Amino acid sequence: MAGQFRWPVTVSWGDLRLRPLTRADRREWDEVRFRNREWLDPWEATNPAPGGSAPTFGQFVRTLDQQARHGTALPFVITERHPETDRHDLIGQLTVSGITWGSFLSATLGYWVDQEQAGRGVAPMAVAMATDYCFQGLGLHRMEINIRPENTKSLRVVEKLGFRDEGLRKDFLHIGGRWTDHRSFALTAPEVPEGLVRRFTGSDRPAVWE
Numbered sequence: 001m002a003g004q005f006r007w008p009v010t011v012s013w014g015d016l017r018l019r020p021l022t023r024a025d026r027r028e029w030d031e032v033r034f035r036n037r038e039w040l041d042p043w044e045a046t047n048p049a050p051g052g053s054a055p056t057f058g059q060f061v062r063t064l065d066q067q068a069r070h071g072t073a074l075p076f077v078i079t080e081r082h083p084e085t086d087r088h089d090l091i092g093q094l095t096v097s098g099i100t101w102g103s104f105l106s107a108t109l110g111y112w113v114d115q116e117q118a119g120r121g122v123a124p125m126a127v128a129m130a131t132d133y134c135f136q137g138l139g140l141h142r143m144e145i146n147i148r149p150e151n152t153k154s155l156r157v158v159e160k161l162g163f164r165d166e167g168l169r170k171d172f173l174h175i176g177g178r179w180t181d182h183r184s185f186a187l188t189a190p191e192v193p194e195g196l197v198r199r200f201t202g203s204d205r206p207a208v209w210e
Contacts, residue, residue, distance in 0.1 A: 002111055005138055007068045011076070011129045013197060014209040016122065017088055018129055021064060022098065024059050026089045041114040041176075043151055048174040064095065072097040073097045074134075074147060078126045091117050094126050096143075105141035111157075118153065124160045128196040129207040131161075132152055135189040135196075137209055142189075146172060146182040158185040160161060161200060162192075 008020040012055035021029075033040065047053060057065065065186035078092035092113035099107040110129060113123045127145070134140040147154045158165075158183060163185035192199055197207045 005071045007023075007074070009069075009074070009133070009137075009209050011133045011207055011209045013125065013129055013205070015081040015083075016125055016129070017081075018094060018126060018133075019079060019088075020068070021061060021075045021077045021093065023061050024056060025061075025090060029057065029077070029093075032090055032092075036112075036115050040168075043154070044175065046174050046177055048179075056106065063128060067097070071074045071101070072099045074099070074130070075125075078122065080122070089139055091122060092126065093188065094130055099138075099140070100133075104143065105139065107140055107142075108144045108146065110145070121210055123132075124157045124200060125197070127157060127162060128200045131192075131196045132207050133209050135192070140189070142186055144184060144186045146184050148175070148180055149183055151152070155183070161187070161196060163187045 010020070011018040014021050031144035061075075063191070064073055068075055074096035076094045076096075077090050078094055079088035080091050081088050092111065094109065094111040096107050096109050106123075109125060109127060113126075117123075131143050134143060145158055146169065147158065149155075149168070164187065166184045166186050169182045172182040172184075173180055174183055195206050198204065
C-alpha cells in the first residue's frame, strides 16, 4: 500500500466530521433515510438479481466494515456539531469504495446528504475532506465520482470542486430496477497539490484526521 492505511479514522474540518459508520447509527440513520426517501430513492442502487432485495442495515454495515478492514473502502457518515447541544448530528453518508493499490492507486467516491442540508456546501466540503485524506493521508493518485446525468444537484458538487468530466458510461449502475447511464468525473492528486479543502474554501486551514 502506498500510504499508511488504517481504520477506523475520523476526518474533521470545523464543525463538520467524517467518522466511521457503525451499528450504533441505525436509529439515527434510519430516521434520516426515511425522512429523505423521496429525495434519495431516485439515485439509489438496486439489486439486479430477480427478486433481489436490499441488504439489512446490519448486513450493510458488516460488508462495509469488512471492506474497510481489508483496505478497500472508507465507510463514513457525515456529521455536524449542533451549536446548542454540542452533539454531532448525522446529516449524510460518504463512502470511498473500490480502493485499488499497486500501480493504480485509485478509488471511487459516493455520497448523499439530508435534503434539509442542501445548498449549504455540506456535500462538496465532505467530498473535499475525504479526497484530501485519500490523496494526502493514504497516498492515492486518483478519485472518481460517477453521477447520473439527471442528478443536477450532484453534478453541481463536482463542478464546484473542479472534477474533470471524463464522459458517459453506458448502463453503468442498476438503479430503480434498470441499468442507468452515468457521467464519470475524476481528479488526480497533482491537480490539487495544495489540497481540495483549501482550494474549495480559500482557507489555509486543512482538514485533519486522527
